[in-house]
Amino acid sequence: MGHAEWPISERSPVIETGAPARGGSPFPPLLLVGGGRMGSALLAGWRDRGLSQAIVIDPSEEAANLVAPGIEVFALPHEIPTGFTPEAVVFAVKPQSALAVLPSYARFAGGAVFISIMAGKTLHAVGQMLGVKAAIVRAMPNTPAAVRQGITVAVAGCHVSNSQHLLADSLLAATGQIAWVNDESLLDPVTAISGGGPAYVFLLAELLEQAGLAQGLPADLARDLARQTIIGSGALLAASTEDAANLRIAVTSPNGTTERALAVLRADDAWPKLVSQAIDAATKRSRELQD
Ligand SMILES: NC(=O)c1ccc[n+]([C@@H]2O[C@H](COP(=O)([O-])OP(=O)(O)OC[C@H]3O[C@@H](n4cnc5c(N)ncnc54)[C@H](OP(=O)(O)O)[C@@H]3O)[C@@H](O)[C@H]2O)c1
Structure with a gap:
């Protein structure tokens, strides 16, 4: 990955979050918001890699197809069982829904890393919806992620800890290659080349x-x-x-x-x-x- 400024996945394909044992799962409990084309492709990649517990929020009828052992699907965020504390919340909804959708998840900001794959939504914009202290990763995947042949470029916000960075890297690498950049403006040509x-x-x-x-x-x-x-x-x-x-x-x-x-x-x-x-x-x- 010639352009990777921080190619964590090459050094550390397995996450080391220091989190409690997860019963053999390489990933902690996840919350996926939006189970459409990209969201379901990501979920498939995580399940292939042994994800054992996740909640998907998606109001569409098709989202019911995502139900699987350990994977629950709800239409609305208030249906998330009390006590469910995701370590990662992934936003795979359309950018135009962001303002209506994201603030409901700000309550997870204390412990979770938020991963947004929404095109055009900057770290700053997402931070305004989740709270300025929220740990946010912005990523641009592409649809070959559905067959684990994708490539994702990601940038981490300033509140992302090293362990959260590793977790995000591991999640995004589950659907193909990943490169990290420090300069968020590079996501525009990335969107043009690999996104489209x-x-x-x-x-x-x-x-x-x-x-x-x-x-x-x-x-x-x-x-x-x-x-x-x-x-x-x-x-x-x-x-x-x-x-x-x-x-x-x-x-x-x-x-x-x-x-x-x-x-x-x-x-x-x-x-x-x-x-x-x-x-x-x-x-x-x-x-x-x-x-
Ligand atoms: N497709 C790509 O090539 C690509 C590449 C890189 C990044 N992205 C980004 O990925 C994101 C998702 O794109 P996509 O192509 O996967 O779109 P999509 O197939 O339309 O998926 C979005 C899903 O979110 C659901 N949704 C709507 N309102 C919701 C809510 N309030 N809470 C939870 N889920 C809700 C939608 O349900 P309904 O259908 O019922 O509205 C749909 O199932 C976009 O932000 C896009 O910019 C896409």
Whole structure:
């Protein structure tokens, strides 16, 4: 993780919070607020790693599907059983719900670390909703977290203790890689690149499929070729020590078909310029959404 300013997960994949024994669970009791796409992906990762007790707050009907041994789901925060004291409270609700949702959880500020994955909600903004002394981690995961292939970038607020930092690291690392930064403003380009990145890759899959159809391939074959090319290329990238550029060069025979296609994509710097402009636009939008 070249950009990690504090890559705890590389040093300490297992948390050491000094907390009491947890009956074999690597995690203390957790509270997850919002069990939608990202919340349920995180929960799946924690359960895979042996999470034994959590409460999920989510009013949607689908949230009932998250019930499992040790996992309870309630619609509203006042249903949380008295005496339940989470060491981590994870906010995975939409940013626009934050002001209505977060203050109900301020009562856990004494002992818990709050982990917010809400896009655009700064440490300062979340702190105003939970109390200025609250221990807050802001993180930006991405949807491959659902298959433990995500990447998360996180920044810790000034009230986060070392043990809370380790706990947050361990929780976020359960769904893929994690990098820590000290400069919160870096979360804007992070949002643009890895937060939204899966959408750009899926667009490429769509475009390859459409181009295959246009060249007369049967629909099923066009779809399979597009999907498996992306899946296989990702796996090759993951398995290789080579740079992406070298892997690209290895596919590109001089004066061959791939070279011809790449010449079109790079004519007048077309693709490089477009990708750069797209990331710039997303980074600016992330800054605009910030409060
Ligand atoms: N999806 C991504 O790629 C991605 C990447 C990085 C970060 N994030 C962040 O992750 C957060 C969640 O995104 P998502 O894509 O998982 O959204 P989502 O699928 O809509 O999940 C949000 C969940 O919160 C529930 N909810 C609504 N009001 C609630 C309340 N008062 N208390 C508890 N739960 C409540 C929603 O229920 P209803 O459906 O009934 O409203 C929904 O199940 C967002 O802040 C987003 O910025 C998402």
